[in-house]
Structures are given as structure tokens and as C-alpha cells.
Amino acid sequence: MAQAEGGYYVPHGSNWPIIGSVGLTALVVGIALYLEGIGAGPYVLAAGVLITAWMVVGWFGDVVREGVKGLYSDQVDRSLRWGMIWFIFSEIMFFAAFFGALFYARALSVPWLSGEDPATSRLLWDSMVLSWPTAGPGMADLEWKPMGPWPLPTINTLILLTSGMTLTIAHHALKEGHRGKLIAYMWATVALGTIFIAFQSYEYYHAYVDLNLRLDTGIYGSTFFMLTGFHGMHVLIGTIMLLVITLRCMKGHFRPESHFGFEATAWYWHFVDVVWLGLYIFVYIL
Amino acid sequence: MTATTQDHAHHEAEPTGLKRWLVTTNHKDIGSMYLLFSLAMFLVGGAMALVIRAELFQPGLQVVDPYFFNQMTTMHALVMIFGAVMPAFTGLANWMIPLMVGAPDMALPRMNNWSFWLLPFGFAILLSTLFMPGGGPAGGWTMYPPLMLQTGTAFPFVIFAIHVLGISSIMGSINVIATILNMRAPGMTLMKMPLFVWTWLITAYLMIAVMPVLAGAITMLLTDQYFGTTFFSAAGGGDPVLYQHIFWFFGHPEVYILILPAFGIISTIIPTFARKPLFGYSSMVYATASIAFLSFIVWAHHMFTVGMPVAGVLFFMYATMLIAVPTGVKVFNWVATMWRGAMTFETPMLFALAFVFLFTIGGFSGLMLAIAPADFQYHDTYFVVAHFHYVLVTGAVFAILAAAYYWLPKWTGHMYNERLGQWHFWLSVIFVNVLFFPQHFLGLAGMPRRIPDYSVQFADWNMISSIGGFGFGFAQLIFVYLLWQCIRGGQKAEARAWEGAEGLEWEVPSPAPHHTFDTPPVIR
Numbered sequence: 001m002a003q004a005e006g007g008y009y010v011p012h013g014s015n016w017p018i019i020g021s022v023g024l025t026a027l028v029v030g031i032a033l034y035l036e037g038i039g040a041g042p043y044v045l046a047a048g049v050l051i052t053a054w055m056v057v058g059w060f061g062d063v064v065r066e067g068v069k070g071l072y073s074d075q076v077d078r079s080l081r082w083g084m085i086w087f088i089f090s091e092i093m094f095f096a097a098f099f100g101a102l103f104y105a106r107a108l109s110v111p112w113l114s115g116e117d118p119a120t121s122r123l124l125w126d127s128m129v130l131s132w133p134t135a136g137p138g139m140a141d142l143e144w145k146p147m148g149p150w151p152l153p154t155i156n157t158l159i160l161l162t163s164g165m166t167l168t169i170a171h172h173a174l175k176e177g178h179r180g181k182l183i184a185y186m187w188a189t190v191a192l193g194t195i196f197i198a199f200q201s202y203e204y205y206h207a208y209v210d211l212n213l214r215l216d217t218g219i220y221g222s223t224f225f226m227l228t229g230f231h232g233m234h235v236l237i238g239t240i241m242l243l244v245i246t247l248r249c250m251k252g253h254f255r256p257e258s259h260f261g262f263e264a265t266a267w268y269w270h271f272v273d274v275v276w277l278g279l280y281i282f283v284y285i286l
Numbered sequence: 287m288t289a290t291t292q293d294h295a296h297h298e299a300e301p302t303g304l305k306r307w308l309v310t311t312n313h314k315d316i317g318s319m320y321l322l323f324s325l326a327m328f329l330v331g332g333a334m335a336l337v338i339r340a341e342l343f344q345p346g347l348q349v350v351d352p353y354f355f356n357q358m359t360t361m362h363a364l365v366m367i368f369g370a371v372m373p374a375f376t377g378l379a380n381w382m383i384p385l386m387v388g389a390p391d392m393a394l395p396r397m398n399n400w401s402f403w404l405l406p407f408g409f410a411i412l413l414s415t416l417f418m419p420g421g422g423p424a425g426g427w428t429m430y431p432p433l434m435l436q437t438g439t440a441f442p443f444v445i446f447a448i449h450v451l452g453i454s455s456i457m458g459s460i461n462v463i464a465t466i467l468n469m470r471a472p473g474m475t476l477m478k479m480p481l482f483v484w485t486w487l488i489t490a491y492l493m494i495a496v497m498p499v500l501a502g503a504i505t506m507l508l509t510d511q512y513f514g515t516t517f518f519s520a521a522g523g524g525d526p527v528l529y530q531h532i533f534w535f536f537g538h539p540e541v542y543i544l545i546l547p548a549f550g551i552i553s554t555i556i557p558t559f560a561r562k563p564l565f566g567y568s569s570m571v572y573a574t575a576s577i578a579f580l581s582f583i584v585w586a587h588h589m590f591t592v593g594m595p596v597a598g599v600l601f602f603m604y605a606t607m608l609i610a611v612p613t614g615v616k617v618f619n620w621v622a623t624m625w626r627g628a629m630t631f632e633t634p635m636l637f638a639l640a641f642v643f644l645f646t647i648g649g650f651s652g653l654m655l656a657i658a659p660a661d662f663q664y665h666d667t668y669f670v671v672a673h674f675h676y677v678l679v680t681g682a683v684f685a686i687l688a689a690a691y692y693w694l695p696k697w698t699g700h701m702y703n704e705r706l707g708q709w710h711f712w713l714s715v716i717f718v719n720v721l722f723f724p725q726h727f728l729g730l731a732g733m734p735r736r737i738p739d740y741s742v743q744f745a746d747w748n749m750i751s752s753i754g755g756f757g758f759g760f761a762q763l764i765f766v767y768l769l770w771q772c773i774r775g776g777q778k779a780e781a782r783a784w785e786g787a788e789g790l791e792w793e794v795p796s797p798a799p800h801h802t803f804d805t806p807p808v809i810r
Contacts, residue, residue, distance in 0.1 A: 008390055008391075008469075010390055011395055011396055012300070012311060013301060013306075013309035013311060014309055014311060015308075015309055016396065016400075017309075017396060017400035018399075018403050021403040021404050022407070024404065025407040025408075025410075025411065028411070028446035028449065029411065029443070031446065032442035032445075035442045035508075035512050036441075036442060038439075059396070075468060075469075079394055079468050079469070080394075082393070082463060082464035082468055083393070083394055083397070083460050083461075083464050086459070086463055086464070086494050087456075089494055089495070090456050090460075090498045091498065093495050093496065093498040093499055094498035094501055094502055096499065097498065097532055097535075098502055098506075100499075100531070100535070101502075101528060104525070104528050105517075105523060105528070108525070109520070109524060110523050124520065130523065135522060135523065136516060136520070136522035136524070137520070137521060137523070138519075138520075138522055139522060214514075215509070215513050215514060215515060216513065216514025216515060216516070216522075218522035218524075219516055219517070219522050219523030219524045220523070221515070222509070222515035222517050223517075226505075226506070226509065226515065
């Protein structure tokens with residue numbers, strides 16, 4: 001391999017993108033078939049998940065191997081950084097759509113339905129008074145309770161904030177070359193992420209069983225479960241990323257001056273953290 | 287100077303045939319695939335348009351049943367937007383941005399391949415819905431609930447197809463931004479970049495900002511349909527209008543995604559054939575950025591008739607009119623570039639000139655639509671159809687054709703057949719006006735859009751419009767033939783194929799070798 005020092009690494013041909021296209025297509029077609037009740041759905045979906053997972057493992061494996069070989073110059077490193085930054089920005093905008101739905105419901109559609117705009121409410125649900133949280137005028141007789149901020153969501157907030165701290169401590173340890181400290185704090189971060197997921201699973205169980213709060217409990221249930229659900233999926237992905245990074249730390253893949261894989265994962269984790277703070281304030285407290 | 291590291295281990299066994307295209311990481315290969323895919327989709331979407339125009343040739347129902355007509359209007363839009371125009375621009379970005387900034391390739395070459403290959407898969411899903419029980423989506427490309435929720439089996443397939451296309455666009459845009467920010471040759475400062483690169487930088491930003499919002503909107507449609515959420519149902523405290531807000535928060539930046547790279551192309555071509563540098567380079571950059579900013583705060587002008595608070599209507603009306611200012615700066619600069627230039631009128635320049643005239647007509651009709659009280663009359667009429675076809679066909683598509691003619695010598699190494707190019711241009715520009723100009727009259731007279739039948743007083747202009755449609759459609763076959771001819775052979779193109787052309791892409795031979803700028807050039 002002719003390696004010009006500091007050159008820009010342009011990989012030559014890769015099978016992973018086309019495998020990823022097939023996998024992603026099978027995955028979404030499988031879900032669509034399942035939703036339409038067509039028998040092959042689950043099998044196509046399973047195939048899609050397996051192929052996509054194979055692609056993710058293989059593609060990232062290639063990148064890790066190239067990185068460890070030292071093929072990535074500073075300039076490649078910067079490309080990867082820009083890539084990750086803009087990917088996270090796209091994720092923020094994805095969440096923005098759901099936050100937008102929440103704000104719209106709370107600031108506009110629910111007040112309008114409850115008489116602030118007489119033309120709407122009088123024609124449809126006269127004399128209905130709504131407040132937040134609500135399942136909407138069509139489910140006025142439904143018995144359910146909203147999810148309060150105490151105790152689990154607040155504990156989960158502390159857990160995520162702590163995980164951000166342990167991750168930062170691990171990062172400093174990596175930069176200062178304290179291998180033992182790095183690995184210990186990485187495992188702590190993974191553990192905190194896992195506990196968060198466990199608590200949130202219990203929270204969902206509690207919502208469905210004790211509070212009768214479900215995905216179809218009107219606009220409150222819709223926004224609550226979609227926002228916290230998508231966030232939970234991101235925590236899951238982030239925890240898997242942290243786990244992989246922890247194992248890579250143990251293998252000694254990272255150097256104090258060069259460890260972009262670590263940093264990208266840390267950025268992602270902080271992003272997940274910040275989104276949670278938004279959720280905690282706007283979904284649970286206010 | 288730093289050199290590029292090619293992965294030589296695989297170099298000897300460089301794949302050939304189909305495999306080459308499946309696994310390629312080369313920006314020129316991927317750019318070519320994007321452009322050819324876009325042409326194929328342009329013809330598919332065009333065929334759908336001809337079904338629409340055939341049905342509208344006369345009042346009454348002759349050719350297709352109304353439900354299929356609605357599928358055609360919906361699919362025509364989705365195919366043209368996500369299949370023809372956006373991939374064409376991404377293809378141009380792939381081919382030209384690394385050449386223009388002196389980079390060896392795109393910043394993230396493998397992801398580049400994935401961005402492209404998701405498109406054929408996404409469109410396979412989308413187009414297959416036409417053959418499903420209940421047919422394809424028929425509620426319009428905007429997919430408003432509750433109408434969209436009445437789609438048959440196709441419903442989740444449409445949603446997921448758009449997710450796949452969105453993922454492709456986001457990855458493509460991330461690549462463009464990383465390339466522009468990180469891969470410029472030494473000395474290529476931001477304010478020395480060609481304007482096409484600038485417009486694409488801003489376009490890519492818009493795409494990363496709004497494609498995820500579309501993904502959110504259609505995900506809510508999906509969960510409303512299958513999982514009982516009530517985002518868009520008043521009974522549950524939601525609101526169908528919420529969908530429109532979220533959709534158009536994506537939709538309005540989207541229409542600038544479809545036009546900003548066109549501005550960049552026109553700003554490249556006019557100086558070449560006027561043999562003068564672009565007038566007001568930095569004002570062009572600032573105007574593009576202003577348009578991008580404004581695009582985020584004007585979305586509700588698509589929904590003036592929905593029943594918004596009057597303060598909202600006024601805000602969106604004035605903000606929309608403000609866009610005329612930076613757009614006017616651009617048109618002024620193009621005209622000023624030509625002022626006292628030594629002009630010649632090869633095909634790319636003809637398309638660019640037609641762009642300046644006809645896009646401006648589309649801009650003016652946009653200004654009319656921005657006036658809320660007037661829009662109450664124009665909303666959902668053929669006037670809107672005329673407006674956005676002027677900006678998208680004589681705007682975006684003409685710019686793409688201009689770009690194709692302009693850079694074909696660089697891509698193929700051959701000059702295209704100028705005589706055929708002129709025929710293509712003149713037939714296109716005449717028929718496109720026969721096609722769309724009467725639609726202004728139809729709309730002002732009250733003909734609604736997306737309806738297969740109409741009252742007899744609209745018959746004459748509809749017939750004329752349909753004649754224009756078929757003329758324009760078949761004129762594009764000249765381009766297909768010309769392209770085929772140009773790829774196969776023809777007069778050898780020089781490195782600087784056009785006398786007045788400036789820019790790094792003209793410093794490399796024609797056709798551009800498979801690998802260019804392995805060692806970055808130095809820009810003084």
C-alpha cells in the first residue's frame with residue numbers, strides 16, 4: 001500500500017453501500033408489508049434487519065481497520081468530523097418536527113378546540129373545556145393519568161447528566177493516557193445508559209398498566225410516546241455505540257492525539273443528553 | 287504538497303461491468319449515474335405529465351379514470367422533484383464540485399455511493415405502488431391528511447420510499463458540505479469559490495435542515511394511520527393543519543433546494559458566453575444566503591386559505607414579498623454581467639438566457655401569489671400550477687439542461703451537435719410557453735388544479751396547453767438522441783471547451799481523467 005504521508009485517503013470500491021441499500025429496502029418493505037397485514041412482512045423485515053446489521057458491522061469494521069492502520073490523515077479526520085456534525089444537525093431537525101407538533105398542540109390546536117376560537121369549538125364540541133394535558137375532545141370519557149416528572153423522569157435526568165460527566169472524565173483520561181481510568185469510566189457510562197433504558201422501559205410499562213396512558217391517548221399520548229420513544233431509540237443506539245467504543249478502548253485503538261471514533265460517539269451522546277433536557281422540561285415539567 | 291492516497295491494494299483488480307458501478311467510490315462515476323438516473327426519471331415523470339395533459343385535452347373524461355388521474359398528478363410531482371431535479375443537481379455537484387475546488391474526490395466517497403444507490407431502490411418502491419391494490423398515492427404530492435390516509439395498500443410504501451429518498455438526500459448533502467468545507471485546494475478561500483459551489487453549499491445546508499422535518503411529518507402520518515396517534519385529528523386534540531405547517535416548513539426550503547443550484551449554474555454560464563466576469567460576485571453570495579434564510583420563515587404562504595390568525599397571514603405575506611429583494615439582486619447581476627459583453631449564443635447560453643426571462647416570469651407570478659387577499663382567489667387554481675412550472679421547468683430544468691450542454695464536452699470529451707442543441711432549445715422554449723402560459727389564464731378564470739374534468743369555458747386554453755405539453759415532451763427526445771451521440775463520439779473537445787470559460791474544471795483535459803487533482807493545485 002503506497003501511503004503518502006498526510007495524503008487524502010480515497011477508498012477504492014466498497015460492497016457495503018449496495019448491501020446497505022438492499023438491507024434498508026428489505027427493512028422498510030418488510031415493515032410496510034407487516035403494517036398492511038401481508039404474510040411475508042416479518043420475514044422480509046427480519047432479512048432486512050440482518051442485512052442492515054451486517055452492513056453496519058462490516059462498514060464500520062472497514063473504517064476501524066483503516067483508522068487503526070493510520071490511513072486517515074488530518075484532512076480525512078476533518079471530513080469525518082464535518083460528517084458527524086451535520087448528521088447530528090439532521091437528527092436535531094428530526095426531533096424539531098416532533099417538538100413543533102407538541103408546541104403547536106399546546107399553544108394553538110388545544111386552545112382553539114376548547115373555545116379560544118369559537119368558530120371551531122362551537123361547531124364541533126360546544127361547551128368543551130380543555131386544558132393540557134389532554135387526550136382531546138373525542139376522548140373526554142377516557143380514564144387516564146399523565147406522566148409526572150417525579151420520580152422516574154427526574155432520576156433518569158440525573159442519570160443522563162451523570163453519564164455525560166463520566167464520559168467527559170473518560171475523554172480526559174484518554175487524552176492524558178490514563179488507560180485504567182478511561183476504561184472504568186467508559187463502563188460506567190455504558191452502565192448509566194443501560195440503566196436509563198431499563199428505567200424508561202419500566203416507565204412505559206407503568207404508563208400502560210397503571211396510568212392507562214397509551215400511544216393512542218389523544219395528542220398527549222401521541223406527543224409523549226413519540227418524543228420519548230424516538231429519544232429512547234437514540235439512547236439505545238448511543239449505548240451500543242458507547243459499548244463498541246469501550247471495547248475499542250480496551251483493545252487500545254485510540255491514541256491521546258487521535259481518537260475521532262471516541263469523540264463522534266461522545267458528541268452523539270451529548271446530543272441525546274440535550275434532547276432529553278428538552279423533553280424533561282417541555283414534556284414532563286411544563 | 288500532499289498527494290492523494292489511492293487504495294492500491296484493490297487497484298489492480300478494479301472491477302469492470304456492472305460491478306464497477308455498484309461499488310464505485312469515484313465522484314465522476316457516481317455523478318454520471320446520478321445524471322443518467324435523473325434523465326430516466328425525467329422521462330418517466332414526463333410520461334405521467336403527458337397522461338395528465340392527454341386527459342385535459344378536452345373537457346369530459348376520455349383517457350383515464352379520475353382516480354388514476356389523481357395518481358398521475360401525485361406521482362408526477364414526486365418523481366420530478368425527488369427523482370429528476372434533485373438527483374440532477376446532486377449529479378452535477380458530484381461531477382463538478384471536486385473539479386471546481388481542486389479536490390481529488392468527494393470527502394466521503396463510500397457514503398457517496400450509498401447516497402446514489404438508495405435512489406433506484408427508493409424509486410422502485412415508490413413506482414411499484416402504482417401496481418398495488420388501490421393504486422398509488424392519489425392525494426397530491428403534499429400528502430395532506432386526512433385525504434392521504436385514504437390511500438390503499440400503497441400508503442406505508444409511499445411513506446418509506448420517501449424516507450429512503452430523504453436519507454439519500456441527507457447523506458448526499460453531508461458529503462457536499464464536507465467536500466466544500468474541507469477539500470478545497472490551498473488558496474481557494476470561500477470567497478474565491480465558483481458560485482455553483484456556493485449555491486450548493488447553501489442548498490446542502492437547507493436539505494440537511496428540512497429533509498428530517500419531512501421525515502418527521504410523514505412518520506406522524508404513519509403512526510396516525512396504524513398506531514392510533516392523533517397528531518392530525520381534532521378529536522384527539524391534534525389538527526390536520528399541523529401537518530400542513532410541518533410539511534411546508536420542509537416544503538418551502540425544498541423549493542429553494544430545487545432552484546439555488548440553478549442560480550449557481552446560470553451564474554457560471556452567463557459570464558462564459560458574455561466573456562465578462564460575473565457582476566457582483568459577493569452580492570450573489572449574500573443574496574443566496576438571504577434567500578435561504580428567508581425560506582425558513584415563509585412556509586405558511588402555501589396555506590393562506592386554511593384559516594390562520596390574520597397576524598400570521600400578514601407576517602407570512604410580508605416575509606414572502608421580501609424574497610423578491612435578493613432574487614431581484616440576482617436577476618440584476620445576470621443582466622449586468624451581459625451588459626456590453628461580447629456575447630455568443632451557443633445552446634447553454636440560450637438556455638441560460640431563457641432561464642433569466644422565464645424564471646423571472648415565475649418569480650413575478652410568485653409575487654402575485656404572495657399577496658394574501660389575491661391568493662384567496664388564486665389558491666389551488668391553475669395559476670399556481672403555471673407559477674411553479676415556470677420556476678421549476680423553465681427555471682430548474684432549463685438550468686440543468688444548460689449545465690448539461692455546458693459541461694458535456696468536459697464529461698464526454700466530445701462537443702455535442704450544436705445544430706441539434708439549437709433545435710432542442712428553440713422547440714423547448716416555444717412549446718414550454720405554449721404549455722404553461724395559458725395556464726395563467728385558466729387559473730385566473732378559476733380552473734382548479736388536480737381535477738381531470740373542467741367546465742367548457744376552459745376548453746380552448748387547455749387544448750393549447752396540451753399541444754404545448756406534447757410538443758415540449760417530444761422535443762426532449764432530441765436531447766436524449768444528442769446525448770447518446772455525444773457520448774459515442776463527435777468533434778474532440780479541448781481542455782477549455784468554451785473560449786470564455788473560467789475555473790479549475792477547464793484546467794484538466796477533456797474528458798476529465800478518472801482521477802483528477804490527486805495533488806491539489808495552488809490557487810493564487
